[in-house]
Amino acid sequence: MGQQTTNDKTSLTEQFFPNVDWVQMWEATYETIYMTALSTFFTFIIGLAIGLLLFLTAPYNMWANHIVHFLTGSIVNIFRSIPFIILIILLIPFTKFFFGSIRGANAALPALIIGAAPFYARMVLIGLREIDKGVIEAAKSMGAKTSTIIWKVLLPESSPAIFSGITVTSVTLVGYTAMAGVIGAGGLGHLAFLHGFQRNNPDVTLVATVIIVAIVFLLQWIGDTITAKVDKR
Amino acid sequence: MISIKELRKEFTVNDKKIVAVDNLTLDIEKGEIFGVIGYSGAGKSTFIRLLNGLEQPTSGEVFVNDKKFSHMKGESLRIARQKVSMIFQHFNLLWSRTVEENIEFPLEIAGVPKKERKQRVHHLIELVGLKGREKSYPSQLSGGQKQRVGIARALANEPDVLLGDEATSALDPETTDAILDLLVDINERLGITIVLITHEMHVIQKICHRVAVMEDGKIVETGKVLDVFQNPQETITKRFVSQLTGVEDTLPTLETIFQHYPNGSLIQLTFVGQTTEEPVLTELIRNFQVTASVVHGNMNQTKDGPYGTLIVHIDGETKQIHDALQYLQSIDVKAEVLNNGSTNNE
Ligand SMILES: Nc1ncnc2c1ncn2[C@@H]1O[C@H](COP(=O)(O)OP(=O)(O)OP(=O)(O)O)[C@@H](O)[C@H]1O
Numbered sequence: 025m026g027q028q029t030t031n032d033k034t035s036l037t038e039q040f041f042p043n044v045d046w047v048q049m050w051e052a053t054y055e056t057i058y059m060t061a062l063s064t065f066f067t068f069i070i071g072l073a074i075g076l077l078l079f080l081t082a083p084y085n086m087w088a089n090h091i092v093h094f095l096t097g098s099i100v101n102i103f104r105s106i107p108f109i110i111l112i113i114l115l116i117p118f119t120k121f122f123f124g125s126i127r128g129a130n131a132a133l134p135a136l137i138i139g140a141a142p143f144y145a146r147m148v149l150i151g152l153r154e155i156d157k158g159v160i161e162a163a164k165s166m167g168a169k170t171s172t173i174i175w176k177v178l179l180p181e182s183s184p185a186i187f188s189g190i191t192v193t194s195v196t197l198v199g200y201t202a203m204a205g206v207i208g209a210g211g212l213g214h215l216a217f218l219h220g221f222q223r224n225n226p227d228v229t230l231v232a233t234v235i236i237v238a239i240v241f242l243l244q245w246i247g248d249t250i251t252a253k254v255d256k257r
Numbered sequence: 258m259i260s261i262k263e264l265r266k267e268f269t270v271n272d273k274k275i276v277a278v279d280n281l282t283l284d285i286e287k288g289e290i291f292g293v294i295g296y297s298g299a300g301k302s303t304f305i306r307l308l309n310g311l312e313q314p315t316s317g318e319v320f321v322n323d324k325k326f327s328h329m330k331g332e333s334l335r336i337a338r339q340k341v342s343m344i345f346q347h348f349n350l351l352w353s354r355t356v357e358e359n360i361e362f363p364l365e366i367a368g369v370p371k372k373e374r375k376q377r378v379h380h381l382i383e384l385v386g387l388k389g390r391e392k393s394y395p396s397q398l399s400g401g402q403k404q405r406v407g408i409a410r411a412l413a414n415e416p417d418v419l420l421g422d423e424a425t426s427a428l429d430p431e432t433t434d435a436i437l438d439l440l441v442d443i444n445e446r447l448g449i450t451i452v453l454i455t456h457e458m459h460v461i462q463k464i465c466h467r468v469a470v471m472e473d474g475k476i477v478e479t480g481k482v483l484d485v486f487q488n489p490q491e492t493i494t495k496r497f498v499s500q501l502t503g504v505e506d507t508l509p510t511l512e513t514i515f516q517h518y519p520n521g522s523l524i525q526l527t528f529v530g531q532t533t534e535e536p537v538l539t540e541l542i543r544n545f546q547v548t549a550s551v552v553h554g555n556m557n558q559t560k561d562g563p564y565g566t567l568i569v570h571i572d573g574e575t576k577q578i579h580d581a582l583q584y585l586q587s588i589d590v591k592a593e594v595l596n597n598g599s600t601n602n603e
Pocket residue numbers: 268269270275276277295296297298299300301302303304456
């Protein structure tokens with residue numbers, strides 16, 4: 025009976041998706057997940073650091089510094105306003121220098137991270153600003169060092185914003201990987217464009233889209249679960 | 258214990274200079290509960306923040322335990338702060354931590370080993386009466402319970418001084434009393450000096466030994482709570498005292514009372530200490546040919562004994578009223594004859 029079902033299934037998939045090469049499809053899925061995971065990880069670290077820097081150097085805060093605050097803020101705003109597809113093009117010389125080629129999943133990482141980190145840094149900053157000033161003052165009154173305040177007050181107290189922010193950012197990054205794919209980074213976007221669109225195989229585009237949607241749903245679900253778990257307000 | 262010398266703090270806002278604390282000199286004794294009362298903007302919060310270095314003075318000095326707190330910086334200030342802890346109006350607990358983790362926080366800062374931290378937290382939770390709520394998050398607690406966590410947290414590093422900025426102002430009257438009782442208990446058991454900032458006379462009356470009245474950055478009057486209550490000198494102090502006795506509330510109705518009692522005298526009696534225990538009015542009626550009826554009354558318990566006021570209408574012959582008044586003076590009751598629209602010391 026099991027044999028029978030498998031045969032039916034094989035024939036069904038062949039019937040509906042005649043042009044889909046499943047090995048190629050899973051490979052592309054792996055590449056998309058790889059690019060999303062790595063770029064999300066680095067965006068998280070870099071965005072968090074920039075967000076903290078923006079917060080701490082703001083007027084009246086612990087490292088209040090007008091120049092650093094202004095420069096960091098300006099860089100964030102500039103990179104945030106460059107459309108991603110243009111950012112990729114701008115970064116081509118840089119990518120060539122470091123990776124020797126602009127093709128492949130790794131070559132897409134700098135653009136993905138530079139595109140997403142400023143966006144995430146802003147969200148982190150908003151989360152940090154929502155922390156009750158009184159709590160920071162209480163920690164100071166207990167004799168806490170700035171590093172203690174960062175690790176034990178700022179980060180835990182803004183954790184819901186940190187996690188919901190990285191969820192939104194990772195979803196955006198899935199979209200960015202698809203765009204990067206069009207110029208040769210690989211992944212599902214690449215597959216959908218090259219094999220689906222250019223060779224006129226709508227079934228390939230459809231399957232690639234469904235998998236991307238599934239990845240986005242999964243990311244959103246993981247993110248929502250973590251955010252709900254850390255939020256004890 | 259705490260010695261404040263010509264302390265001054267200026268802020269500059271939009272090129273305008275604001276003097277929040279103005280040449281303030283004050284000594285607070287070891288082990289006392291000292292209250293500072295004043296209206297909004299008097300500079301109370303700025304003053305208390307100068308005591309633990311959250312604010313640096315423009316000039317002047319603060320000594321706590323013979324250690325110069327003002328102008329202290331960096332590591333030495335951080336360590337010194339562990340012995341001068343603070344509780345807040347809005348509790349300022351970390352919502353991301355449970356009750357026990359919140360209390361543990363200052364111990365982590367002080368670098369106390371984990372095992373000892375757990376022991377101390379356990380002890381503190383018992384001290385403030387929060388047993389069974391160790392694993393709760395602040396969002397699951399009432400205001401009073403949150404302040405208990407705040408107090409336990411403040412006591413964690415065994416401080417010499419506990420500073421409270423409007424520590425009960427966000428609480429209802431009953432919870433306020435429970436928290437004040439806890440503070441007295443801590444003061445008596447651990448001998449910690451407590452400085453409380455408030456705008457509520459009730460707090461001063463209930464637990465403070467001494468009080469300072471603050472206005473425009475200056476201390477305009479200071480002394481033992483009962484003395485200040487009995488003999489307020491400044492207008493602002495009188496206003497605070499009447500906040501407690503409720504005389505102010507009845508003053509608009511004095512007009513009506515005078516219309517009611519066209520004859521005789523209205524007398525405000527101020528009782529302090531033991532005299533309240535004695536049946537003063539009974540004695541009055543028994544010994545003099547006067548009638549006495551209570552128009553308004555109010556009695557408060559302070560740390561050093563009861564304190565209260567009575568407004569009494571006395572009628573009778575002029576001579577008898579005069580003698581009655583003299584009797585009242587002789588037994589240490591302060592008597593003021595209220596005239597229509599004003600008061601007059603007799
Ligand atoms: N950081 C600051 N910058 C500028 N001005 C300040 C600052 N802190 C306090 N002030 C000013 O100092 C004065 C005293 O303020 P403070 O907060 O000490 O008063 P307060 O007696 O605690 O009042 P409240 O009962 O409303 O809390 C006010 O005029 C206030 O505007």
